[in-house]
Each structure stands twice: as C-alpha cells, then as structure tokens.
Amino acid sequence: MTVAHAAVPLLEARALSFYRQDEPVFAPLDFQLHAGELALVEGDNGSGKTTLLRMLAGLLHVTVGELCWRGAPLRRDACTSEILFLGHQLGLKADLSPRENLRIATGLHGSRESVTAAGVLAQIGLRGYEDEPVRRLSAGQRKRAALARLLLLPGTLWLLDEPYANLDRRGIALVNQLLEAHTARDGAALVTSHGAMGFHGGEPRHIRMHA
C-alpha cells in the first residue's frame, strides 16, 4: 500500500466546488484517491453527492477548483474508458433484457478478458432472468442488472451513486464483495451511500460533504 500511496494518485481534487446559478452546491473539497482505494462520499440529502459524482464522471464541467486524473487535468476523452458511472438512472432499456442491455454496453466499452455476459449475470444473481425484459424485473433486480455492467466492462475507477438502494441483504453483501474484489485488483471506487455498509477490504477513505 505504501508503494501505491507514493505513486501519483488516480484521482485528485483540489478546492473542487460546483456552482449552480452562482450558488455553491457544496463547499470546496480536497481529496485524493489512489489505486486500490475505496472512498465513501457522505453527506445529507442535497449536500451535492450526486453532483460530485456526475462531475467526476465528466458529465458536469469543472468550473471551480481542479480535478486531476493520474496527475494531469481530467479530460473527458482521455479517461472515459477507465471510468464507469452508475447513477440513479440505471441506463437500462426497459424493453430489452439484461443480456441485451449488457451487449450494448460491451459494444460501446469492450469487455474484460475471460468474463461472459451469462457468467456475470449468474454471478450477480440474475440466473433465469437473462432474457426477461427489464421492465418486468423488480427494482432490486434492475439494480443488479446495472451492477452486472461493472463486472463485465473494463474500468479502473467506479463511481457508484447509491449502489445499495433497493437491494436486499444479500445484494448489499454482493456489492461489498464486488468492491473488495475491485480494490484488490488495484481498481478504485467512489461510493455515495446513506446506509451503513460492511466493507471488509481495509478502512475506506471518507469524504464528508457540506452544503
């Protein structure tokens, strides 16, 4: 871990803030995220957690402060293949099945070596639902179908907005497993969550947000 910390951080924010109609959405933030680290973004409702994640994903422009990716200013086209974002809107087409949804994602992003859509869907707990239209799945199952993307697509940094929402206890354990495996692979993740989470892969970094 010490070696990784000495290296250039994967993601670094310096006095990062976001203004909406001249009002700051959150107070200036400073943090670093290294490979193999997990960061929990904490804050009350409306404290700007989702805004921060959308900013890190490159959906929102950085206007105040600085955001660096591997030591260089973050540019959307330079790092899109390394950042995976899972927001409140899951990005699933309701008329297509989980398998078809995954096929689109791999068409756009490519896929990790030695994983298949069928294997990933079984691992995420959707065996038997691979070809069911997403609109017929429960909210928790939809969440799982979206999480399957994380397993299938290549990506170094995961930005997960409320990944535990709608999931049952086994689903929450599953997300923790995914995060542990990802950080063990030298991936990094930023997770927003209200709920407590039992993460066993070392002490996560905490990013506290204030409106």
Added chain:
Amino acid sequence: MSRPHLSDACAAVLRRDLLLAWRRRSDIAMPVLYALIVTMLFPFALGPEEGLLQRIASGVILVTMLLAMLLALDAMFASDIEDGSLEQLMLAPQPLALMLGMKIIAHWLTTALPLIVITPLLAAMLHLPAAVIPVLLLALLLVTPLISLFGAVLIALTAGTHRSGMLLALMLLPLCVPALIFAAGAVAAAQQGLPWLAPISWLAAILVLAVVLAPLACAAALRIALDS
C-alpha cells in the same frame, strides 16, 4: 481487456435502436396511419376532381410527410434521457457525434422509410401521374433525412425544457421551408415535363452538409443540456 472497434460500437447503437423500435412496432405504425388518413381526407374535402387533386398532390404528400415525421420526432432522445442511457452513451469511449448519428439513422429507418414505402399509394389516391412518382420518391429520400437531422438538433437543443413538443414544431417547420420548396419544385417541374435535376441537386447538397454538421451540433447541444 479489449477496446471495441468503432464499427462495432456503431453497430451496437444501431442494432439497439432498431431492436427497440421492433419491440414497439405499434409506434412505427402511427405516423404511417396518420399520413394515410390525412391524405385520404383531401379527396373527400375537395371533391374527386382529378385535375385539382393532381395539382395539389405533391404538396399535400410533402406536407403530410413532414407532419407525420414531426409526430415521431419527439421520441428520438426522450426515453434515453429519462432512463440514463444517454449518460452512458456520453461516458462511453466513443465519439458521441457518431453514436448520435447512428441513432438518427435508426430513427430515419423506423419512421421515414415506412412513410416513403406507402408514398406510391398516397400518390395514387391523389391521381399523381405514375411517371412523376419516381421523382417524388427521390425528393422524399432526400427531404426526410433532412427533417430527421434538423429535428435531432432541435430536440437536443430543447432537451430538458417543458412542453418541448410544441416548441419543436414551431422551430422545425420554418427550418424545413427551403427543403420543402426544392422538393415541391422538383416534382412540379417533372409534372410539367421540365428538367427537375437542379432542385434535387440542391437538396442533395443541403443533405450532405447536414449529415456532417447536424450530429456534431446534436452532440454539443446534448452535452450542454445534461451539464446542469
């Protein structure tokens, strides 16, 4: 880890939109039925006088096509914005303009092409001479992609505003006037036995320009729309 080829990504987007359209086949039928019914109303309202119908036929068909396409345009990006698919498309390591171009092609294939297929039937209902129909089809093949491209840019610009449907109609219809004039001019020239190639060439020139510029404008507008 394998980064997908650009052509694979294009194929994935195109196939997705065509598959979605196929799953909602009844939506494809709506503009077609609308065009059929509107065109059928004209002989009822104006009387079955062959000369009159012949004279207005090309204009009626062109305007009907324009309005029928307007019905379906609204849906081009709406569901993608709603379910977050557009965000995922933006975050993919692929050029957004090209991906949106694929979406526009898919939209044209599923809304405009069925309308063009029934055009000979509409033309027959209005007694348009059979010799003119190929020119009308050629004009439509150039005008309908233009409407899709202009429409896509305007939808991208109005994305996120309320009642964007009405706004879209108000902005799109004036933009389509030049295209409409050229198309109607070509068909009218053909009807009178005059050379009709010049207006068709103009349409083709506008289309080439729009094919290059519209997806770029679309991508920029959508990025701004989601950046708030």
